[in-house]
Amino acid sequence: MVGAVQDAGVVVTGAGGGIGAALARRFAAEGARVVVNDLDAGRAQAVADEIGGIAVPGDAAAIVDRAREALGGTVDVYCANAGVASGGSEAADEAVWALAWDVNVMAHVRAAHALLPDWLERGRGRFVSTVSAAGLLTMIGAAPYSVTKHGAYAFAEWLSLTYRHRGINVHAICPQGVRTDMLDATGSAGDLVLKPTAIEPEAVADALFKGIAEDRFLILPHPEVAGYYQVRAGEPDRWLTNMNHLQQKWEAAE
Numbered sequence: 053m054v055g056a057v058q059d060a061g062v063v064v065t066g067a068g069g070g071i072g073a074a075l076a077r078r079f080a081a082e083g084a085r086v087v088v089n090d091l092d093a094g095r096a097q098a099v100a101d102e103i104g105g106i107a108v109p110g111d112a113a114a115i116v117d118r119a120r121e122a123l124g125g126t127v128d129v130y131c132a133n134a135g136v137a138s139g140g141s142e143a144a145d146e147a148v149w150a151l152a153w154d155v156n157v158m159a160h161v162r163a164a165h166a167l168l169p170d171w172l173e174r175g176r177g178r179f180v181s182t183v184s185a186a187g188l189l190t191m192i193g194a195a196p197y198s199v200t201k202h203g204a205y206a207f208a209e210w211l212s213l214t215y216r217h218r219g220i221n222v223h224a225i226c227p228q229g230v231r232t233d234m235l236d237a238t239g240s241a242g243d244l245v246l247k248p249t250a251i252e253p254e255a256v257a258d259a260l261f262k263g264i265a266e267d268r269f270l271i272l273p274h275p276e277v278a279g280y281y282q283v284r285a286g287e288p289d290r291w292l293t294n295m296n297h298l299q300q301k302w303e304a305a306e
Contacts (some may be wrong), residue, residue, distance in 0.1 A: 056264055058083040061123035064157070065112035066134030068095025070232030071182055071225075074253035076130050077103055078261060084129070087119040091134075099261050113159035114143045116166035130167055135204075137234045138196035139241070156200035157296040160207055168215070174252040175219040179262065181208040185228040185277045189284060192299050193241035212269050223263055227256050244302050249274060 058080055062079045069092030080086045080103035080296035093109035106122045107159040108115050112134035120127050138144065138152040143184035160181055171177025186194070187201035205224055212222035229235050229246030230253055238246060251273060259273040284291040 055128065058130040060084045061087075061120075061126050062131065063087040063108075063115070063119045063123075063127055064131040064133055065087060065089040065115070065163075066091075066182075067099055067131075068092050069099075070234060070252045071227075071230055071256050072131070072133040073099050074257040075133060075180075075260065076105060078254075078257040079129070080105055080179075082261075085123055086160075087122050088109060088140065089115050089119065089134070090106075102164060111159075113154070113162045116163055127167060128169070128176075129178040129180065130163055131180040131182065132163055132204075134159060134178075135182060135184075135234070136197075137194065137237055138200075139194045139239070141193075141195050144196055152196035152200040156197070157203040157207060160204055164211060168220070171220055172215070172218055176221075177219065177259040178221045178223070178264075179208070179211060180223045181205075182225045183208065185226050185272075185274065185280075187224075188226050188277060188281045190295065191238075191241070192295070192302055194238070209269075220254070221267070222269060223260060223271050224269060225256060225260055225263075225271040225273070226277060227251065227259075230256055230273075240306065241302055244305070245298065251278075 057079055064072050064076045067076040068086045076088050076099055086103060086105035087108050088096045088100040088105045089108050089112055091215040096107040096109045108122055109118050136152055136155045138148050140148055176289050181204055184201045185206045186198045187205035188199040208222050208224040229250030231250050235242055235246060235250060256273045259271050263271040
């Protein structure tokens with residue numbers, strides 16, 4: 053595994069804390085040169101200082117060129133980790149929907165657009181998308197988040213099927229609850245669905261590196277998600293009924 057990332061130029065967005073910080077630490081520990089990105093410049097710098105990386109703060113959708121320059125001209129691995137956990141229903145303000153779409157989907161699209169010409173010319177590159185189990189399943193009480201995470205998964209899947217024969221590796225990380233600030237922000241729905249089985253961010257990094265070693269697209273830090281996904285695909289009405297029971301349980305507790 054060390055050989056796969058030794059001296060690689062790695063970018064991790066949303067790396068000022070949580071999953072992103074855990075990924076940045078793990079890549080650095082494996083010998084990579086790591087750009088730490090976060091909207092919060094102070095948090096990005098703190099993680100960069102800790103791991104001997106380079107802080108490149110700012111909007112994750114527009115940092116590829118600056119990150120490439122900071123790494124000496126080449127990005128080998130790009131971790132599209134930054135995201136927003138937008139709650140609400142169909143009635144959520146359109147600005148909430150727009151932000152979720154922009155951060156959770158279009159930031160990945162823009163990064164890939166900026167990275168792929170060089171990667172395709174070189175015949176190699178690795179794109180890591182932090183999606184969510186919500187991108188395979190859904191999440192009660194969070195329509196903007198669920199819908200846009202489905203979009204993030206679909207885009208990662210499309211990248212993989214389109215470019216894998218040209219040396220591009222793509223990984224979609226789909227955890228359930230992870231003990232981060234984002235989990236705390238999910239409120240009572242997260243307390244019901246996610247917190248009981250929540251894992252540490254470092255476990256997500258472990259799952260990614262195992263997936264890289266095994267050359268797997270779909271990374272499931274919670275293995276049970278595979279079973280839920282199979283039921284959703286094979287028995288959609290059964291799955292929707294079970295999820296509706298969960299919705300009713302949440303409503304009754306509110």
